[in-house]
Amino acid sequence: MLEKIADKWTIMILTVICPKPSRFNEIKRRLDGITHKSLADALKRLERHGLVTRTVLPTAPIGVEYAITPLGHSLKQPFEALCSWALKNGGELEAACTRYDQGKH
Structure with missing residues (x-):
């Protein structure tokens, strides 16, 4: 179940459209780095799982x-x-990674 809701883009997309409905290009502009295909696929998946609705205007x-x-x-x-x-x-996680990596000579 977590793989359906906890990936990087799902969290960011839901954050963008939570305050108000948004058009595809508006979502894409607000999500720096997402490709057209990744956004389209994520929105279809979110719609399939009942987390977003798609309305043709x-x-x-x-x-x-x-x-x-x-x-x-x-x-x-x-x-x-x-x-x-x-x-x-976040800082503690990064420090732990650094300690781990330094121990792996």
Whole structure:
């Protein structure tokens, strides 16, 4: 189950669309480094798992908007806790990696 919600892009995509629905290109602009294909694949996966909805907008040209579902929104608190933990302990994790790497001459 964790592989469906805990990968790098899933957390970042849900963070972007949590405050308000967003169009594909808006999400892509806000996620530095994500490719078009990676974003498209991730959004399809999130829609399949019931974490986002995809709505075709009656505009010219046709637009698509993604919104977080109540199920997706329920991940906000755990994700915020994870981000807080990472910010608090990031230095310690890096120091542990350095110690480990230095011991592996």
